[in-house]
Amino acid sequence: MFGQANVLAQGQAEFPPSVGDFYLPSILPWGAENSYWFTKITAMVWVAVGILIIFFLVSYRKPQLVPTKRQWFAESIYGFVRNNIAVDMIGHAGVRFAPYFTTLFCFILLTNFFAILPFFQISPNSHIAFPAFLAVISYVMFNYVGIRHHGFVKYFKNSLVPPAPWYILPLLIPIELFSTFIVRPFSLAVRLFANMFAGHMLLLVFTLGGFAMLSANVWLAPVSVLSWVMTIALTFLEFLVICLQAYVFTVLTASYVQGALADEH
Numbered sequence: 011m012f013g014q015a016n017v018l019a020q021g022q023a024e025f026p027p028s029v030g031d032f033y034l035p036s037i038l039p040w041g042a043e044n045s046y047w048f049t050k051i052t053a054m055v056w057v058a059v060g061i062l063i064i065f066f067l068v069s070y071r072k073p074q075l076v077p078t079k080r081q082w083f084a085e086s087i088y089g090f091v092r093n094n095i096a097v098d099m100i101g102h103a104g105v106r107f108a109p110y111f112t113t114l115f116c117f118i119l120l121t122n123f124f125a126i127l128p129f130f131q132i133s134p135n136s137h138i139a140f141p142a143f144l145a146v147i148s149y150v151m152f153n154y155v156g157i158r159h160h161g162f163v164k165y166f167k168n169s170l171v172p173p174a175p176w177y178i179l180p181l182l183i184p185i186e187l188f189s190t191f192i193v194r195p196f197s198l199a200v201r202l203f204a205n206m207f208a209g210h211m212l213l214l215v216f217t218l219g220g221f222a223m224l225s226a227n228v229w230l231a232p233v234s235v236l237s238w239v240m241t242i243a244l245t246f247l248e249f250l251v252i253c254l255q256a257y258v259f260t261v262l263t264a265s266y267v268q269g270a271l272a273d274e275h
Contacts, residue, residue: 051134058120058134062113088112091260099264100271107267110151111260114144118202119256125210126245126252133252136207138199145198148263153191156270165270194266198259205255209248216241 069084077085091112096104118135125133134140156165170186171179220237223230 051132051137051140054124054130054132055121055134055140058117058124061120062116087116091115095257095260095264099261100268103271104264104268107264111264114148114263115256115260118144118259119253122206122252122256123249125206126213126248131213132210133206135202135255136210138203141199141202141206142195144202144259145195148198148266149195152263152266152270155267159271168273169270198262202255202259205251209244209251212244213241213248216244 065080066084069080073081088108092105092108095115096108096111098104100107121134121140123133124130125136153165156169159165160168169190170183172182172186174182216237220234220241223237224234
């Protein structure tokens with residue numbers, strides 16, 4: 011982020027920006043100009059996937075009746091998601107969805123945490139593609155679960171035809187169609203993206219603002235220190251947002267699954 015600020019300050023950036031400026035830079039040492047598919051954010055996603063796979067494999071490699079610290083930590087994460095999200099939202103049937111919810115929660119939590127981790131300093135979820143893909147997975151899952159449980163016709167009848175007088179149905183059916191099959195995945199993706207992107211921009215503004223004021227005028231040094239203090243405070247606030255957004259995304263997914271399994275909507 012500091013390199014970007016120096017480029018802007020020295021007037022080396024082209025204005026107005028071109029379409030290519032919106033592509034993330036490649037981190038590959040060869041063919042970088044055409045290698046937009048492997049960027050820092052892509053690498054971070056693979057790192058997060060690798061960390062989670064290795065952590066749970068190692069934790070459950072030799073399960074013991076009296077768990078080790080690593081096994082206890084892994085079981086605590088799974089137990090929290092199973093009991094406080096899957097079972098609370100869906101009921102006993104939610105246990106079979108607990109592995110997916112745990113994976114979803116851990117992946118979002120870890121990729122969000124990259125936003126405040128040194129040398130990473132950005133979350134993959136601040137790029138709309140990744141929250142959108144996660145939302146599509148959840149969208150396909152709760153529709154598939156509903157169709158499998160009720161059958162195609164009954165599921166869409168329950169989803170689109172609310173218990174209301176017949177003369178109101180022409181108004182309610184389009185609303186239900188829009189809210190269930192369009193708003194749900196859109197809101198899932200945008201909520202996560204907007205929160206992580208906004209947090210990244212706030213940290214960027216206060217961090218670079220301190221350097222900009224310090225280099226512009228020595229008398230602004232106290233203000234620049236205040237700007238960095240605000241950065242530290244916002245980092246703690248961002249940590250709360252990181253945890254909350256992982257929880258909210260998982261809870262909403264569980265609520266959509268519960269709605270898909272319900273006999274009446």
